[in-house]
Amino acid sequence: MDFDDSPAESTFREEVRAFLKGHLPADLSGKVLGHRRLHKEDFLRWQAILLKRGWVAPAWPKEHGGTGWSAIERGIFDEECALAGAPELPAFGVRMIGPVLIAFGTEAQKQHLLPRILDGSDWWCQGYSEPGAGSDLAALSTRAEIDGADFVVNGQKIWTTYAHYANMMFALVRTASTGKKQEGISFLLVDMTTPGITVRPIITLDGEHEINEVFFDNVRVPRANLVGELNQGWTCAKYLLGHERFGAARVGRAKREVAFLRRIATERIVDGIPLAESPAFAEKLARLEIDLMALECTSLRMSVAATEGAIDGTEASLLKLLGARVAQAASALALDVAGPYALPYRPADFELNSDLEPVGPDYSGPLAAYYMNLRKITIYGGTDEVQHNIIAKARLGL
Template structure:
């Protein structure tokens, strides 16, 4: 494939930059640049701004309200948004569930759920992982037993990101206990306000409430909330996971983080020498930049294959492994730059008027928080160890 941008693509770059310059609230971009968590209202504000432009559903076909963009346009949009420190488009509903509904859902499900996603009427979270069933999703134990026009759901999900913001959850549930692992699973949409649903917070290493555990006790779910065929939910799960793992690579965010590291290393000095000129630091920085450039090319190839009608397989696992490792290394480099300021929160006596790198005291506070938070990148979406097994089996025949 030709990796040079066409004149039309270069023009689209500028169109996206102009949109962001005119519409991205400064207070939101500052919070994103500082590595701070945004509130639900702030995420919804940005979603509404992008939706008014008609750019919210970048992965959807035009007939369902999407942009109809090709792979390069989607890459350009996500890349420019990351460089501008725009809030990310929350993927659970728009980029993960929606493609599943478009491919496997009924006409009625498409008509009902897709417009609500664009309007912001529903906030979705993902119900995949369970205690003991994280990377091995085929071992899920949450059950759904059909009783008339409803399924009765019992079980537990965990590590449910932004579940406390959500009103709906898409779940993998076991509908046939006697079937082989993958053959007895179904894909179900559950209303979190239904009787019998309980959400409990999990506070992560960085002290934030970002994830949760969800309990289901005799929860009644209408049969029409089944996506695809009963006991064939594994098809939906595999299809969704390729989108999740490709997205977890976070190419645009890694590029933005790389620029932040470079700017910071230009200003930080050790013994009178700029840190970016330190041989050991420069070697680490060069290595991660080379890996990022290679990943950008691979990412374009994968999403171009999707545009051609394919579904990313082991390639998405490659992106997931390399993308998460790159972002973790970049957050580690930021902590090196911060030196003694690399702490969760500054001391009461710290001189916050003299920041260690561009961005000021807010970044001093958030550097270690970001580092700790992003330790999870190589675990969720299927741990990197599992991804390497997938690559070994699917691509190397081992």
């Protein structure tokens, strides 16, 4: 089911589609639509194309390089990009640290860093989780002691996505130990080339090097890199997590995956008939589509509420919960369709135009790794359990 656009929204949607048709490189969309591996240069190439059009940061204010679009228009843009197979830019720069700097940064920080986020000069990573502070983020222990004009940082971060690519990190550090755990935390911007930083890879279940552990050994960070007030970093952290979770519905990606499922189910023959004609499969697909319809309706309703300023923050948690469930269900159903052809793990299958002889249909090679990679989305940005607690506390008074 598609929800009708207004005339103005229809015109805008057609503008986005025309842009994607004329400017999205076929090799990039081929990687996305085929669940192939994307590299840093792929993201930067697409970002450069968006920058030329002025569409890198749709949610930013126009005075900082944003588009001035409404929440509905931003949703249309995200959906059409996903359906066309455009790479989704890593969230850490545009969607996360950018809004924090706009809200809490100094004028000097904004003037220097925001243009570098827009043009990709800086590649950011997020220094939040620690071995003893994941879902209980306020338990973090990485310390920053003031020494003259610098902070001196010691400690460890973990699950740091793209730290091996990044030249900048935004990090939560403990600058005081009194009061509640949420107090005494500060928000720092760290140059990843600073002496004393060590990045070590963590290889995930799908065989990818996407995340890392990062160690700080007497790392000197200028006090000018403090965002917001000293010991008030938890305010920045909550603001940032709201932006991260609000984008987690990914309705466009879910629609793309459902279309993919429909296509491959017509190609896969089981017991002499296309799998798409199997009543058991049709029931599973229908359930997924109903959940997707509910997700889209909820996302649209919350987008309108956000435009009217009528949200309280729990909406982001709800969208993250629903979006993650739909995405994982779609990836699991894709494995059902591919069957035994999805079992082999061959890294070359994740590259576009691999020289390897395919084991099964061309689409099947990357599916198991894609499925395993998506297991993380009910953990990062706050686990499902954390989201349930946020909703229960804010909406149910529990």
